[in-house]
Amino acid sequence: MTSDTIVSMARWQPDARGRLAAAALELFHERGFEQTTVTDIAARAGLDKRTFYRLFGDKREALFSGDNLLAEILVKAVAETDADPFETVVTAFRRVAEEIFADRLDLVRMRQAIIDGSPELQERELRKTNRLAATVAATLRAKGVGDTTATLATESGVTVFRVAFARWVAPGRDVALTDLIAEVAAELRAVTSA
Amino acid sequence: MTSDTIVSMARWQPDARGRLAAAALELFHERGFEQTTVTDIAARAGLDKRTFYRLFGDKREALFSGDNLLAEILVKAVAETDADPFETVVTAFRRVAEEIFADRLDLVRMRQAIIDGSPELQERELRKTNRLAATVAATLRAKGVGDTTATLATESGVTVFRVAFARWVAPGRDVALTDLIAEVAAELRAVTSA
Known part of the structure; x- marks a missing residue:
């Protein structure tokens, strides 16, 4: 763009x-x-x-104005999804991919290039992701999921999203973010299976 | 203290x-x-x-002076360990737990309370953790581990370490960090098993 x-x-x-x-x-x-x-x-x-x-x-905050909407969609999806905790978080991120990111690849790439060019913005992004994760984990706990399980399912889901997102914004890709998330989730399951 | x-x-x-x-x-x-x-x-x-x-x-940087030593121990342990990538990263963090953290719980608690009280320090800590993860993943790749597998094993290992570390510094605990890491690693395997 x-x-x-x-x-x-x-x-x-x-x-x-x-x-x-x-x-x-x-x-x-x-x-x-x-x-x-x-x-x-x-x-x-x-x-x-x-x-x-x-x-x-x-x-810095001006680059993160979409975070509230993103959190809202995630929380709603986590509350609504009936699956094991990790699958629930993955499903919620796929919902976000469809409702927020799809059709905005150019804009997202432009924004990510700005963040990648500034350590200050990278710090803010990490803090935002961390806060988002805390919100998701709290939503799982509110559904009765145990404390550590909620944290581990959330952190694993965030990892899946981050890796899928990095693939998506990388040059030359043409796969939907939601499909990449499903793909990476399967890879994470394989990596952590004993 | x-x-x-x-x-x-x-x-x-x-x-x-x-x-x-x-x-x-x-x-x-x-x-x-x-x-x-x-x-x-x-x-x-x-x-x-x-x-x-x-x-x-x-x-801020003065609170992170131990990071180079930590990275050094992690890299050495990852290079030396002969196990699947996730287990390798977990083993490396257990090495760090033994060589850096054991016997320093009071000091670590004091430092963590300072970080937890400052959003600026939390941002720096997240960035440091991120950079450390990149170093660990690069070490796995140098051993021939595929790109995504290296990232997923590293991120999962970092999650395990963070959760175990939070348990360790929480008041009233008396379990060795290395044992908590092993415990949380098993929990993560259970959470992400299909």
Whole structure:
């Protein structure tokens, strides 16, 4: 995706949060994360700096605006799925793949390249993933799954998602993320079977 | 462990790096991470601020001075162990448990409480764990293990270590870390078996 094709995203979004997130993505892509200021982002979105800080807290956070939706879908899928805990988490990530990621590969690649270029953003991403995992594990526990089993099923599911996601965003692939998740889950089962 | 019992650690260490790391741990424990400056740390260690920055880069890094040794032990153990990839990684973490963590539970608890109190330190810890995992996976690959298998075995091993470590540092436990790792590895095998 060239920056031309996304250049007006920032003003398309109906809400301030969406406009700021789109503006941040555009600018980080065009100029780099370090070179972009919160003032630049607010200006591109047609909003002011105070609105940015009220909604995001810091510059990094603007790249993670989709996390709440992602957590919501995961929690709902975990609550609804009737399978063993690991399979439940894998199924929930496949739901996320279908509802959030499918059809957005270009955008996801662009975002991931920005994250991969900044240790600060990588730290934030890891913390986000960790918090997401805690939410998923809590949802399993609420279904009556034991403490350690909930943690291990969640962490294994997150590993599966991360590996499948990395395959998906790698250049030259043309397999649906949901299929890659199923594939990697089978591989993890094989690797950990005694 | 009270701060009295560690108050002179910072000057016991023979090398600048060890003295600075010990001083940082003492001060973070006594005053809190946020409230401690690099100038304070250098002064406690009897060194100057420039030496600190040359050796650590930033304040957070002082809490992770043991990471190189840890990586070294892991890599050596992975290279030497003759077992399936997941079992190899688990064995390597048990080696680390014996060579680095055993007999240091009080110190480890103190350090972990500091990390748990700071989102900044948690981000750094996650990044460190991630980098360590990349090193372990690379060592497996160098032994001829396939790319995805190496990643999945490593990530699963890291999960086992993290869960076992959390159990170990939790109050009121009295089980050796190496035994907890073996226990959690068996639990993970059970959770991911179809």
